[in-house]
Amino acid sequence: MKQGAERLIALWVVFVAIHALIAWLGWVYPSQPMGDVVLVYEPWATAAVSGGPIVGITETWVYPQLALVPLLLAKAMAVPLVGVLGVSGAYLVAWAILVSALDALAFAVLLGRSPSAPRRTAAWFWSAALLLLGPIALYRLDAVTLPIVVIVGLWLVSRPALAAALLTIGAWIKIWPGAVLLAALVAGRHRLRTVVAALAVTAAVVTGLLLLGAREHLFGFLTEQGGRGLQIEAVAATPFLWAVPGGSARIEYSFDILTFQVAAPGADVVVAALSGVMVAVVAGILALSGWKAMRGAAFARLLPPLALSLVAALIVTNKVGSPQFQVWLIAPVILWLVFDRVRAAVPTVVVLLLCILTCLVYPLGYDALLQAQVLPIVVLSVRNALLLILLVIGIRAVVRTPDGAADRTEPLMHRRLDDPGATANR
Numbered sequence: 001m002k003q004g005a006e007r008l009i010a011l012w013v014v015f016v017a018i019h020a021l022i023a024w025l026g027w028v029y030p031s032q033p034m035g036d037v038v039l040v041y042e043p044w045a046t047a048a049v050s051g052g053p054i055v056g057i058t059e060t061w062v063y064p065q066l067a068l069v070p071l072l073l074a075k076a077m078a079v080p081l082v083g084v085l086g087v088s089g090a091y092l093v094a095w096a097i098l099v100s101a102l103d104a105l106a107f108a109v110l111l112g113r114s115p116s117a118p119r120r121t122a123a124w125f126w127s128a129a130l131l132l133l134g135p136i137a138l139y140r141l142d143a144v145t146l147p148i149v150v151i152v153g154l155w156l157v158s159r160p161a162l163a164a165a166l167l168t169i170g171a172w173i174k175i176w177p178g179a180v181l182l183a184a185l186v187a188g189r190h191r192l193r194t195v196v197a198a199l200a201v202t203a204a205v206v207t208g209l210l211l212l213g214a215r216e217h218l219f220g221f222l223t224e225q226g227g228r229g230l231q232i233e234a235v236a237a238t239p240f241l242w243a244v245p246g247g248s249a250r251i252e253y254s255f256d257i258l259t260f261q262v263a264a265p266g267a268d269v270v271v272a273a274l275s276g277v278m279v280a281v282v283a284g285i286l287a288l289s290g291w292k293a294m295r296g297a298a299f300a301r302l303l304p305p306l307a308l309s310l311v312a313a314l315i316v317t318n319k320v321g322s323p324q325f326q327v328w329l330i331a332p333v334i335l336w337l338v339f340d341r342v343r344a345a346v347p348t349v350v351v352l353l354l355c356i357l358t359c360l361v362y363p364l365g366y367d368a369l370l371q372a373q374v375l376p377i378v379v380l381s382v383r384n385a386l387l388l389i390l391l392v393i394g395i396r397a398v399v400r401t402p403d404g405a406a407d408r409t410e411p412l413m414h415r416r417l418d419d420p421g422a423t424a425n426r
Contacts, residue, residue, distance in 0.1 A: 004114055007120060008111060008113075008114075008115065011111060011115075011120065011123045011124070011127070012107075012111075014124075014127050015103075015104075015107055015123070015126070015127050016100075016104075018127050018130050018131045019096075019100045019103065019130070019138070021131070022130060022131065022133075022134055022135050022137060022138050023096040023100070023135070023138055025134055025135045026092070026096075026135035026138065026139050027092075029134065029135055029363045029364065030363050030364065030366070030367060031362060031363035031364075031366040031367060032363070033134065033135040033136050033139055033362070033363040034092055034095075034135055034138075034139035035139075036139065036140060036141075037074075037091065037092055037095045037139050037140075038088040038091055038092055040258070041071045041074070041091070041095070041141070042071075042074075042075070042087070042088065042091040044068070044071055045068070045071040045072050045074065045075040045091075046075065048068060048071075048072060049072065049075060054068070054212075055068060056068060056209075056214065056217060056220070056221070057209070057212050057213060057214050057217065058213070058217070059217060060217045060220030060221075060223075060224050061217070061220055061221055061224065062221060062224045063141065063173070063174065063221055064171070064172040064173060064174070064175065064221050065172065065205070065209055065214065065221075066169060066172035066173045066205065067141055067172075067173045067174065069173070070098060070141065070144045070173070071141075073098055074091060074094045074095045074098050075091065075094070077094035077097060077098060078090035078091045078093070078094035081093055081094060092139075095138075095139065096138055096139070098144075099138050099139075099143045099144060100138070102143075102144060102147040102148075103143075103146070103147050105147060105151070106146075106147030106148075106150040106151045107123065107126070107147075109150070109151045109154055110122060110123055110126075110150060110154065110334070110338075111123055117341075118337055118338050118339075118341040119338055121337050121341055122333075122334045122335075122337035122338050122341075125330075125333060125334065125337055125348055125352070126150075126330060126334055128352055129330045129333075129351060129352060129355050130330075132352055132355035132356040132359060133323075133326055133327070133355040133356075133358060133359055134359040134363070135363070136323045136324050136326075136327075136358070136359070136362065136363070137324075137327055137355075140322075140324035140327070141173070141174060141324075142174055142176075142324040142325070142327040142328065143324070143327060144173060144174075145170045145173050145174045145176065145177055146327050146328075146330060146331055148166060148167075148169070148170040148173075148177065149167070149170060149177050149180055149331040150331050150334055150335075151166070152166045152167050152170070152177075152180070153180065153303075153307075153331060153332075153334070153335040154335070154338065156184050156188065156299075156303070157299065157300075160184070160188060160190035160193050160194055160197075161190070161193045161194070161196070161197040162197070163184065163194075164181060164184065164185075164193070164194040164195075164197035164198050164201075165197040165198070165200070165201045167180055167181040167184065167198070168181060168197070168198045168201040168202055169201060169205075172201075172202075172205050175221075176311060176314060176325075176328045179282075179307065179310035179311050179313075179314055180307045180310070180311070180331070180332070181194075181198060182286060182310060183289070183303055183306040183307040183310055184303065184307075185198075186286055186289050186290050186293055186306065187289060187293055187297070187299050187302040187303040187306055188299055188303075189299065206218065228254065228256075228257045228259075228261070228271075228319065228320070229252075229254065229261035229262070229263070229267065229268075229271060229319070230261055230262045230267045230270060230271050230319050231259055231260065231261055231262075231319060231320045231321050231322070232251055232260045232261065232262050232321070232369070232370075233321030233322065233323065233361065233362070233380060233384075234318060234319055234320060234321035234384075235315070235316050235317075235318075235321065235384040235387055235388065236270050236274060236317075236319065237262045237267075237321065238380070238381050238384050240262040240264040240266075240267055240270075241262060241372075241377055241380070241381075242377060242381070243264055244262070244372040244377075245372045245374065245377075248264065248265075249262055249263065249264030249265075249267075250262075250263050250264070251263075251370060251372065259320075259322075260370060270319075271319050274317055274318070274319045277317045278313065278314065278317035278318065281313045281316075281317055282310060282313050282314070285306070285309050285310055285313060285395060285398070286310075288395070288398055288399065289302060289306045289309075289398050292398060292399075292401050292403065295403035295404065296403055296404040297401045297402065297403060297404075298401070298402070300339040300340055301339075301340055301343075301401045301402065302398065302401045303335065303339065304332055304333075304335045304336030304339050304340060304344070304397075305336065305347075305393075305394045305395075305397030305398045305401070306394075306398055307331075307332040307335065308329065308332035308333065308336065308347060308390070308393075308394040308397075309391060309394030309395050309397075309398055311328045311329060311332055312329065312387060312390050312391040312394055313391060314328070315328065315329075315387055316387050316388055316391050321384075323358045323359075323361065323362040326351075326354055326355055326358045329351045329354065329390070330351065333347055333348055333351050336348075343397065346393060347390065347393055347394065347397075350386055350389065350390045350393065351390070353386055354383060354386050354387065354390070357379055357380075357382060357383035357386065358383060360376075360379050361376060361379055361380045361383060365379060
C-alpha cells in the first residue's frame, strides 16, 4: 500500500513539474511558441466580450465555434492578473493554468486512487510526451481537447453515451476528436447510443449557434481553409522543401493564414489532391476496421490502433503540418497503453520520437528552417517519415486484430470497468 502511494505521488509530482517547466519554456524558447495565445486567441476573446466581431458567429472562423469557450474562460481567469502582469502576460498565465487544470483532471481520471501497471505506464508516457514536445503541448487550442479525449476514451466502455457526447463537444472545439468518435462508433458495441448522443449534441450546438445569429458562418470552419497552400511542415511539402535550397522552390508567408507555405511548381496540384486522398485513406481505414468489428474483434484491441490510424491519417494527408498536431497522437497511445499495453510499445516509442523531433523543428530550429538550412530540413523530413511509419503501424495493428476475440475479452472488461487495461493485458 505504501509503495503504491509513493508511486502515485511521484507520478503527480512529475506531471505538475513538467507542466510548470514547459509553461516557463514558452517564455524563453525562440520563435514565440506561445505566440498564438497572445497574438490570436486573446484578441479574439477580447473582441467577443467588448462588442466587437465574434468569431464563428458574426464572421467566418477557422475553428468550430465551441473553440471560443476556452478562449473566453482564459480571458475571465486573466482579469485578476492584469494589474500585475499586463494584458498579454495575464492571458498567457491564465491559459497555462486552464490547460494544466484540464490535464490534471484527466490525469486524475487516468490514475484514480490505485492505478494498475498499464495506467501508470500511460501516465509516465503522457508526462514524457509533454516534456519532449515542449511548450507547443500547452500553448495551443489543441491542448484543451487532449484531456477531453483521454477522459472520454477511458469512459467509452462504461459510459458510451456520455463519452460520445463529450467527444462531439471536443470535435466542435477542434475537429480531430471526431476521429476518435468514428473509431468508437466502428469498434464499439453501443453504436445506436453513440450516434444518438452525437446527433443530440450537434443539434443542440447548431440550434444555439443559429439563435446567436451564426447562420452563413455556421460551417465556415469547413470552408475557411480551402484556399490555403501547402504549409512547410506538412508531410506532402517535404519534397518541395528540399527544392528550396536549390532555388526551384521558395518559402512564402501567408498574411491571410498567418503561416509559412511552400511555393513551387506542382504544389497547387498536390494541395488540390490532398483532400481527396484524406477522404480515401480515412474511408479505407474505417472499412477495414468495420470488417474486423463485424468479425468479432475485441473493442479493447481494435479501438486504440483504429483511433491512432485515423488521427495519423488526418495528419499525414493534411496540407497543414502545424507542430501542435502531434498532441493529437498522445491520447490514442494513452488508450492503447491502458487497453492493450503489450502491443503498444512500438507506437509509444514512435510518438515520443515524433514529439522530440517536432520540438527540434519548432520552436528550436524554426528560424534555420525558414532559411532552408539543410539540418532542420533533414530533421523535419525524418519527422514526416516517422508519421508515415506510424500510420502504417496503426493500420497493421488493425489488420492483425484477432477476429472473434470479443467474446473472450469484453465480458471481463465489463466486470471491471474502472480498469480495462487490467483485462486487456491478460
